[in-house]
Amino acid sequence: MSGDERVVIAIDGPAGAGKSTVGRALARRLDLGYLDTGAMYRGMTFAALRRGVVEGDLDEVAAMAPAVDLAVEDGTVTVDGVDATSAIRGREVTEAVSQIAANPAVRRVLVDRQRDWVERHGGGVVEGRDIGTVVFPDADLKLYITASPRVRAERRVRELGGDVVEVEASIIKRDRVDSSRTHSPLSEADDAVVVDTTGMSIDEVVDHIMEMLP
Ligand code: DC
Numbered sequence: 001m002s003g004d005e006r007v008v009i010a011i012d013g014p015a016g017a018g019k020s021t022v023g024r025a026l027a028r029r030l031d032l033g034y035l036d037t038g039a040m041y042r043g044m045t046f047a048a049l050r051r052g053v054v055e056g057d058l059d060e061v062a063a064m065a066p067a068v069d070l071a072v073e074d075g076t077v078t079v080d081g082v083d084a085t086s087a088i089r090g091r092e093v094t095e096a097v098s099q100i101a102a103n104p105a106v107r108r109v110l111v112d113r114q115r116d117w118v119e120r121h122g123g124g125v126v127e128g129r130d131i132g133t134v135v136f137p138d139a140d141l142k143l144y145i146t147a148s149p150r151v152r153a154e155r156r157v158r159e160l161g162g163d164v165v166e167v168e169a170s171i172i173k174r175d176r177v178d179s180s181r182t183h184s185p186l187s188e189a190d191d192a193v194v195v196d197t198t199g200m201s202i203d204e205v206v207d208h209i210m211e212m213l214p
Helices: 019-030 037-051 058-067 091-101 104-121 131-135 149-160 164-180 202-210
Strands: 007-012 034-036 070-073 076-079 123-128 141-146 193-196
Touching (some): 007 019, 034 104, 037 058, 037 091, 104 123, 123 131, 141 202, 193 202
Parallel strands (some): 007 123, 034 123, 141 193
């Protein structure tokens, strides 16, 4: 890793590939902070729903974004002073979040806040969709964690319940929206290490990644 003290590990990849579990475990093992940037986009979406801002109204959402008070710390997400930790995982937010995340003004605001967070924490494991490509192109290690849509759907259903076929269809749809948007689409950085977690346990994945660290 680079000679300076600040270590940044970027984790990108599609929904349900195991990024969060792997990212948290990696941060624990390396004694680094962990930032789930998806929770920030979800927090913005929660704020829009709460304020009655239509998620597809580009200008209205852009006007709202800088004013939203968002804190993502230790697994708790607070939006405008309200604990939104559970609500941001609910169906309403999950259905609207892709549109909020496609808004360039929202991305500008959140990318700045993500860089601030890393500055304040002296590095960290940062997870999202554009971390290695846009937010931290100079990260010490870039991982692109993926798995087959069926495996990702099965993991989601085990965690949250639901029907595998339906969840798989919604995962494929969300991938398509996230990968085809104009601003910062989901894609792997040229220098990212691709880790396919299909058929691997979390421990196996984390051990495999730890071996990549100098
Ligand atoms: O990882 P997640 O499912 O909680 O992410 C929620 C949404 O936010 C998803 O539609 C992708 C988007 N997102 C993004 O566009 N950029 C990021 N850095 C993180 C998440």
